[in-house]
Amino acid sequence: MALFGRTDLPIQKNAASRFIQWLVMVLVFMAAIAATVNAYTGSLLAHWNRSVTGTLTVQVPAPMEKPGKPNDVPKDVAAVLGVLKIHPDVLRVEAVPRAKVVALLEPWLGSGEAVSDLPLPALVDVALKPGTDTRGVTDAIMKAAPTALVDDHRVWLNRVGNLAEGVGMIALALMGIIAAALGLTVIFATRASLAEFRDVIEVLHLVGARDDDIAGQFARRALGQATAGGLLGLALYAPTLGVIALLARRVDTSVLPNVGLPIAHWALLASLPIVAGVLAMGAAHVTVRRALRTMV
Amino acid sequence: MALFGRTDLPIQKNAASRFIQWLVMVLVFMAAIAATVNAYTGSLLAHWNRSVTGTLTVQVPAPMEKPGKPNDVPKDVAAVLGVLKIHPDVLRVEAVPRAKVVALLEPWLGSGEAVSDLPLPALVDVALKPGTDTRGVTDAIMKAAPTALVDDHRVWLNRVGNLAEGVGMIALALMGIIAAALGLTVIFATRASLAEFRDVIEVLHLVGARDDDIAGQFARRALGQATAGGLLGLALYAPTLGVIALLARRVDTSVLPNVGLPIAHWALLASLPIVAGVLAMGAAHVTVRRALRTMV
Amino acid sequence: MAFNRKKNKPFEGDTVALDTVDLSYDGATPVLSAVNLALPQSSFHFLTGASGAGKSSLLSLLYLAKRPTAGSLKLFGEDVTGASRNKLAGLRRRLGVVFQDYRLLDHLSAFDNVALPLRIARVPEAVVTQDVTELLKWVGLAEQMDAHPPTLSGGQKQRVAIARAVVNRPKLILADEPTGNVDDTIAVRLMALFVELHKLGSSVVVATHNESLVSRFPFPRLHLDGGRLTLLPPLKPAASILGEG
Amino acid sequence: MAFNRKKNKPFEGDTVALDTVDLSYDGATPVLSAVNLALPQSSFHFLTGASGAGKSSLLSLLYLAKRPTAGSLKLFGEDVTGASRNKLAGLRRRLGVVFQDYRLLDHLSAFDNVALPLRIARVPEAVVTQDVTELLKWVGLAEQMDAHPPTLSGGQKQRVAIARAVVNRPKLILADEPTGNVDDTIAVRLMALFVELHKLGSSVVVATHNESLVSRFPFPRLHLDGGRLTLLPPLKPAASILGEG
Ligand SMILES: Nc1ncnc2c1ncn2[C@@H]1O[C@H](COP(=O)(O)OP(=O)(O)OP(=O)(O)O)[C@@H](O)[C@H]1O
Numbered sequence A, B: 001m002a003l004f005g006r007t008d009l010p011i012q013k014n015a016a017s018r019f020i021q022w023l024v025m026v027l028v029f030m031a032a033i034a035a036t037v038n039a040y041t042g043s044l045l046a047h048w049n050r051s052v053t054g055t056l057t058v059q060v061p062a063p064m065e066k067p068g069k070p071n072d073v074p075k076d077v078a079a080v081l082g083v084l085k086i087h088p089d090v091l092r093v094e095a096v097p098r099a100k101v102v103a104l105l106e107p108w109l110g111s112g113e114a115v116s117d118l119p120l121p122a123l124v125d126v127a128l129k130p131g132t133d134t135r136g137v138t139d140a141i142m143k144a145a146p147t148a149l150v151d152d153h154r155v156w157l158n159r160v161g162n163l164a165e166g167v168g169m170i171a172l173a174l175m176g177i178i179a180a181a182l183g184l185t186v187i188f189a190t191r192a193s194l195a196e197f198r199d200v201i202e203v204l205h206l207v208g209a210r211d212d213d214i215a216g217q218f219a220r221r222a223l224g225q226a227t228a229g230g231l232l233g234l235a236l237y238a239p240t241l242g243v244i245a246l247l248a249r250r251v252d253t254s255v256l257p258n259v260g261l262p263i264a265h266w267a268l269l270a271s272l273p274i275v276a277g278v279l280a281m282g283a284a285h286v287t288v289r290r291a292l293r294t295m296v
Numbered sequence C, D: 001m002a003f004n005r006k007k008n009k010p011f012e013g014d015t016v017a018l019d020t021v022d023l024s025y026d027g028a029t030p031v032l033s034a035v036n037l038a039l040p041q042s043s044f045h046f047l048t049g050a051s052g053a054g055k056s057s058l059l060s061l062l063y064l065a066k067r068p069t070a071g072s073l074k075l076f077g078e079d080v081t082g083a084s085r086n087k088l089a090g091l092r093r094r095l096g097v098v099f100q101d102y103r104l105l106d107h108l109s110a111f112d113n114v115a116l117p118l119r120i121a122r123v124p125e126a127v128v129t130q131d132v133t134e135l136l137k138w139v140g141l142a143e144q145m146d147a148h149p150p151t152l153s154g155g156q157k158q159r160v161a162i163a164r165a166v167v168n169r170p171k172l173i174l175a176d177e178p179t180g181n182v183d184d185t186i187a188v189r190l191m192a193l194f195v196e197l198h199k200l201g202s203s204v205v206v207a208t209h210n211e212s213l214v215s216r217f218p219f220p221r222l223h224l225d226g227g228r229l230t231l232l233p234p235l236k237p238a239a240s241i242l243g244e245g
């Protein structure tokens, strides 16, 4: 029968230990949510980056701007396409169908019959080979069609990227606060336990128990309670994520695209109970050792 | 010298009571953040609603769509303006200057010389009198200019509104969780105190103290600690809000407009420490009364 | 020493009346069975019996920490069965107990521990100061008034416990082994305190193992054996009481 | 009763050696001053003195709960000044203490309380069961083995405390008022336990107020008065020892 592992401190069922458990549950739950927000914004940024980096949109002014020369522009578009198709840096190039241009402009110009007759600019989507600079291609385009406009989407990406990064940072900061809260909780709960069991600990000392034996008990207890609390927190997180995903699906996917989260994120979540447990164990051990040094 | 108010339970400086204080600090801090997010999304929705409800945008197709009749459209615009200026439901009406239309289209069409020559549709902004339906005005416009398009911004508002409402709901749910966490914390901390002071309480009973005297002490302690913790939480919240506002300013104001928060929000924030205190007091009182009934 | 405060609420009849009281902790083996006991006002009894005989248990019935498993218990003329918790608190304020394990409050000084019953009864602080000081001097703790129990010796704690029990000048004093940790000189001095209160009208019960102490005082003995309570005559003849008090 | 386990680690010289030891709690008034004391192996001493004289304080130096303000303290031949905490724990395992206030663990049964020193020393459980059971029977608690301290009477707790102090067959036994809550019959039986251990080679110190107990045994007295320790001869002449043990 192992004495230190079971029976000599009544810490298994005291208020403080149950308290650690449920508080860790709440903290891990919140940390999981924050981690998900952070991972989601990260994925979102990557998604946008991926769909935008290495792409250019070339805009060739509308065909009817100069009423006298109605056929000027198809020539410009053809020139641009011709240049790009043989350019070494270009991976893929295609003219955007007029219907898609109309759809893009719909929020601004409406979709009535009137619009379908509008003189719209021609758009060409260009995909560059990975790692190439946009400059060479841009120069080639401008040479072929001086009136063309080249947009590399940077302004827009920076703007939304700032927002997403801000959200991610707040989520990260929240996780930091939660870790600190966890440590403090364990320290306080351990101190409460120490106060509650001061007499018991003194007796144990007086009959020859070592500091390590006693600190080890508190630490093991904290490890167990925090890990259990962490698992409960994840158990709470799973359905919550489901509900949030359901709510998010009601929002337009252009606003919140359905990006997948990296495997590392799920690994992080799975490790949260362990992290909480180890953090709690460490905090308890240090607290108890320090307190014991002032005792008999 | 008042006995019950100071000296007969050593609860002022025990671990549990300091614990309540800092945990309430964290909870109130998070509640304040959540309340702010909720109020901000509310204000944002109201802001959008206000700037959009009771307004219409009338779009009159571009002048050159039919090359044969180059002067059709100014007539249509004039007709629309004429009808609206005398319509009883209309508060204000104005033609959008071409420069502003160009600016609106800039993200889509670029800003080169080519665009400035584009045949753009004419836009008319209409403000309706509060409480009037858009239908009558729309009918009048369509009669005056059958090719006009009337947009009351509903689709867009609904789309973004959904998102903002979702965020607000999550913030509210968070506040609910926080309130529950606060109650549970106080209950657990009080139980820990009760366990720690069980002997003291028993002695007090045995020398004639009443349950109310003892429960009152715990409740007063909880009130004080939670209120103090709440004030600390607000003290932490103020600079945090400043930092977030700073971060938000880096984001485009079209994405996060600088809307003011309602006075009720600040009142709610100011009341958080009191709410926390009262909640804590109630939880402590009930917990102690129930526990005492099982004691000597 | 003088007890100069207003008298407790008066009552009719015996201070304590037990009628065929049983007490058992686990519901099976009774610690007390069919105990009848009437303590008149201004009485003095020793309570004797082997270790584990049930002396402390009987006292805990009287100070209302336990309830009889069967039978009825009247205190100060009032039946405690079904009394409210506030009512019990009121009754407890009228008695004083020296617990076998003292039960002092470690976070209060000796002075504040003794003052506790007075403060709970909302006695004016001037009276508290005077009474407590006088009493602590009597039990030989003038030097230790501001010391906290963890810094007191065993015998000092016991004396603080006795002072706390009698400071309110209660009508019923229950003392459980009150002199187990002091030497004979102090023991006699402490007994004199109980005897004085007894003469002033309090009923006193002193549970003790100390046969030499019992044999010095002419008071009847309540003896517990096998759960039964019997009344035995004083070990010292009553005639010599004047030489003691 | 038989103590059938392996002997404690042997050592040279006196079990306890105090050299001009001072002890004061507040840095000012000394509780002990210039105390010299040598307890040889297999000795037996009473420790007497008025309440508050410093008996418990002296014992707390010996069981390493307090450190001397001045002077040196040797235990089992080792100087404790500057010893590590683990070293102190090791020394404490070789002595047994009956605390004046028992210090039992309320959440453990009487059996587990007594078993505690053995389990901390990692004694095999079979031995623990046998030794603890035998010892609890000897002190008259065969019925109360599974009871927790809060459900024990004062005298029963005191006997559990004594059993815990001697179960490890320590080389030094320190007993602080070990018979204050039991009657004389049990007191003599408990003293017999200490005497047997003393005969088997342990050094024993019994602090007590109980003069009648002291006068029954032919052991020298350490007397504390005004912080000074003096060695007094036995109250009972040594010749009669055979009639007692
Ligand atoms: N709370 C309790 N639960 C269960 N059993 C108890 C409880 N309190 C006391 N007992 C048992 O009741 C019996 C009587 O105990 P009590 O404390 O009344 O004895 P006592 O006469 O005061 O003994 P002592 O002189 O040793 O103090 C003992 O056997 C004890 O173990």
Ligand SMILES: Nc1ncnc2c1ncn2[C@@H]1O[C@H](COP(=O)(O)OP(=O)(O)OP(=O)(O)O)[C@@H](O)[C@H]1O
Residues within 6 Å of the ligand: C144, C147, C150, C151, C152, C153, C154, C155, C156, C181, D025, D026, D031, D049, D050, D051, D052, D053, D054, D055, D056, D057, D058, D100
């Ligand atoms: N931790 C402490 N802090 C301060 N003073 C203390 C402390 N412990 C004991 N004292 C004081 O030291 C003196 C001696 O106390 P000690 O407990 O050694 O006496 P004792 O001889 O055991 O008395 P008793 O017979 O009453 O148990 C007392 O006056 C006591 O108040």
Ligand SMILES: [Mg+2]
Residues within 6 Å of the ligand: C055, C056, C057, C100, C176, D153, D154, D155
């Ligand atoms: Mg008793």
Ligand SMILES: [Mg+2]
Residues within 6 Å of the ligand: C153, C154, C155, D055, D056, D057, D100, D176
């Ligand atoms: Mg002592």
